[in-house]
Amino acid sequence: MDNNWYKELVVYQIWCRSFKDGDGDGIGDLHGVLEKLDYIQSLGATAIWFSPIYPSPNADYGYDIADYKDINPEYGDLKLFRKILNEAHKRGMKVIMDLVVNHTSDEHQWFIEGKKSKDNPYHDYYFWRDGKGDNPPNNWLSTFEGGAWEYDENLDQYYLHVFSKKQPDLNMDNPKVREEVKDIMRFWLDMGVDGFREDVITFISKAEGLPNGFPLPIATGIEHYKKGPHVHEYLKEFRHDVIDKYDCFVVGESPMSNSQDCLEFTAGDDHELDMMIGFDHMEADCFMTDTIHMPFSLKKLKKAFTHWQDDLAGKAWNCLYIENHDHPRIVSRYGSEKYHDESAKMLATMCYMQSGTPFIYQGQEIGMTNITLDSIDQFKDVVTFNNERLFKKLGLSDQRYLKIANKTSRENARTPVQWDSSENAGFSTAEPWFNVNPNYTQINVASQEEDPNSVLNYYRKLIKFRQSHKVAIYGDYKEHLKNSSQLYVYERNLDGERLLVVSSFTDKSVKFTAPEGFDLSKGELVLTNYTISPTQGTSFVTRPYETRVYYFK
Numbered sequence: 001m002d003n004n005w006y007k008e009l010v011v012y013q014i015w016c017r018s019f020k021d022g023d024g025d026g027i028g029d030l031h032g033v034l035e036k037l038d039y040i041q042s043l044g045a046t047a048i049w050f051s052p053i054y055p056s057p058n059a060d061y062g063y064d065i066a067d068y069k070d071i072n073p074e075y076g077d078l079k080l081f082r083k084i085l086n087e088a089h090k091r092g093m094k095v096i097m098d099l100v101v102n103h104t105s106d107e108h109q110w111f112i113e114g115k116k117s118k119d120n121p122y123h124d125y126y127f128w129r130d131g132k133g134d135n136p137p138n139n140w141l142s143t144f145e146g147g148a149w150e151y152d153e154n155l156d157q158y159y160l161h162v163f164s165k166k167q168p169d170l171n172m173d174n175p176k177v178r179e180e181v182k183d184i185m186r187f188w189l190d191m192g193v194d195g196f197r198e199d200v201i202t203f204i205s206k207a208e209g210l211p212n213g214f215p216l217p218i219a220t221g222i223e224h225y226k227k228g229p230h231v232h233e234y235l236k237e238f239r240h241d242v243i244d245k246y247d248c249f250v251v252g253e254s255p256m257s258n259s260q261d262c263l264e265f266t267a268g269d270d271h272e273l274d275m276m277i278g279f280d281h282m283e284a285d286c287f288m289t290d291t292i293h294m295p296f297s298l299k300k301l302k303k304a305f306t307h308w309q310d311d312l313a314g315k316a317w318n319c320l321y322i323e324n325h326d327h328p329r330i331v332s333r334y335g336s337e338k339y340h341d342e343s344a345k346m347l348a349t350m351c352y353m354q355s356g357t358p359f360i361y362q363g364q365e366i367g368m369t370n371i372t373l374d375s376i377d378q379f380k381d382v383v384t385f386n387n388e389r390l391f392k393k394l395g396l397s398d399q400r401y402l403k404i405a406n407k408t409s410r411e412n413a414r415t416p417v418q419w420d421s422s423e424n425a426g427f428s429t430a431e432p433w434f435n436v437n438p439n440y441t442q443i444n445v446a447s448q449e450e451d452p453n454s455v456l457n458y459y460r461k462l463i464k465f466r467q468s469h470k471v472a473i474y475g476d477y478k479e480h481l482k483n484s485s486q487l488y489v490y491e492r493n494l495d496g497e498r499l500l501v502v503s504s505f506t507d508k509s510v511k512f513t514a515p516e517g518f519d520l521s522k523g524e525l526v527l528t529n530y531t532i533s534p535t536q537g538t539s540f541v542t543r544p545y546e547t548r549v550y551y552f553k
């Protein structure tokens with residue numbers, strides 16, 4: 001089955017709780033999604049990825065699933081979901097679901113059953129182990145915070161959770177668990193969904209015997225499951241038994257993987273995943289995780305992108321993203337709130353003119369920014385609270401931690417979408433479940449609809465250009481001026497068509513000279529974030545966060 005169509009998609013990610021409230025309870029829902037399908041289509045998006053919308057106690061806002069075959073009643077029901085699926089398909093948009101099978105919620109029926117006794121058939125769906133004396137079975141720490149084992153008095157055993165203790169890890173070595181996963185996949189594919197975004201999918205196989213890990217302040221033991229011994233085998237099994245039988249695609253999230261790891265999963269005829277969500281390019285202003293903040297380095301960003309572009313070329317396919325529900329807003333990180341529109345447009349161009357499938361996160365298309373909260377109680381995310389304990393142990397004051405949380409927390413991406421300048425940003429008629437960013441009066445969809453030069457309309461133009469020019473989708477990639485710490489320059493080539501993409505990451509003026517072979521006066525300036533008179537010769541001086549795409553034929 002030739003289902004390479006995923007290469008030409010533009011995916012729009014919905015994190016439902018903050019997207020649009022359609023029933024007036026302050027929580028985003030599927031009624032809101034239905035209302036906004038035309039809007040999503042108007043962007044040029046051809047697919048929607050739903051972050052988890054299943055029943056969940058929301059310990060990790062849906063990434064702790066209590067029932068894989070239903071819809072969270074806060075968001076709607078299966079009937080409404082089917083309607084959305086149908087309406088999306090009518091508009092030529094695919095729909096993919098988030099498949100979270102590294103772990104379930106501790107409120108999932110399998111866990112509730114398995115906890116009843118050691119010989120319950122569901123007991124072996126999870127990693128239950130005896131302690132070592134008074135200690136847990138090994139020294140692993142959760143990737144969120146604290147030990148990775150939770151003690152259960154009734155069973156006098158511990159269960160493994162590499163995320164929060166409300167997210168027990170599934171034992172994928174149990175063939176019954178793998179059958180359950182396939183069953184869940186078939187359930188949604190039979191309904192008509194077009195694929196999955198697979199959550200931390202490369203973590204699903206744990207090393208035999210669960211040996212102690214190298215001691216780290218957080219995530220000790222990760223080397224024993226970050227690419228475990230059976231991960232390829234299990235993913236091949238899912239692919240062979242289910243995915244290959246449907247016209248669908250899968251994109252897997254893989255923290256701590258580099259481009260070479262990615263090839264193991266995505267290259268070759270028998271590839272397990274169609275694309276991988278890597279993290280390298282999301283670490284240009286931090287170390288390993290957003291929480292350990294560092295000054296932004298353009299060189300680091302370019303190196304990360306170029307590694308993935310070069311290494312995957314002709315062998316695998318990139319997933320292009322700069323935002324999702326797990327990272328602070330990109331304008332506030334790699335761009336400039338002062339040069340808001342310019343930098344929002346530049347960042348989109350820099351990313352989505354590369355080779356791969358664009359993924360756009362709700363609100364990104366209007367350049368939503370980070371929020372500043374006044375106290376830690378206003379935050380909502382388990383990770384923020386876990387980090388608070390961690391940083392306090394290291395002696396940090398409340399005020400200093402608040403500063404860190406404001407800069408680095410995932411909540412920055414989870415404020416309600418700013419639809420207009422009315423109360424609650426037009427997100428809801430009731431008080432929203434989480435703070436609206438006070439800048440909604442300046443940054444919102446309605447005002448950007450009106451303005452032909454808005455960030456929103458730029459995204460539309462960019463997507464349209466991409467979708468109508470094969471060179472933007474399939475062209476090869478070559479980076480120039482690698483040593484520049486201010487400009488990111490690359491070209492794309494396909495059958496005599498060429499693109500030259502120049503992006504400035506500074507508010508300073510920088511003299512740019514085109515690489516050999518490019519006469520700018522012969523190129524068509526197809527995208528830019530400034531008004532520019534025709535370019536003469538081979539050089540120009542950039543304005544703050546300027547971006548230009550020249551097209552040559």
Ligand code: GLC
Pocket residue numbers: 060063064100163199200253325326
């Ligand atoms: C993924 C999700 C993130 C979640 C974690 C645990 O990284 O994107 O939101 O907290 O997995 O499921």
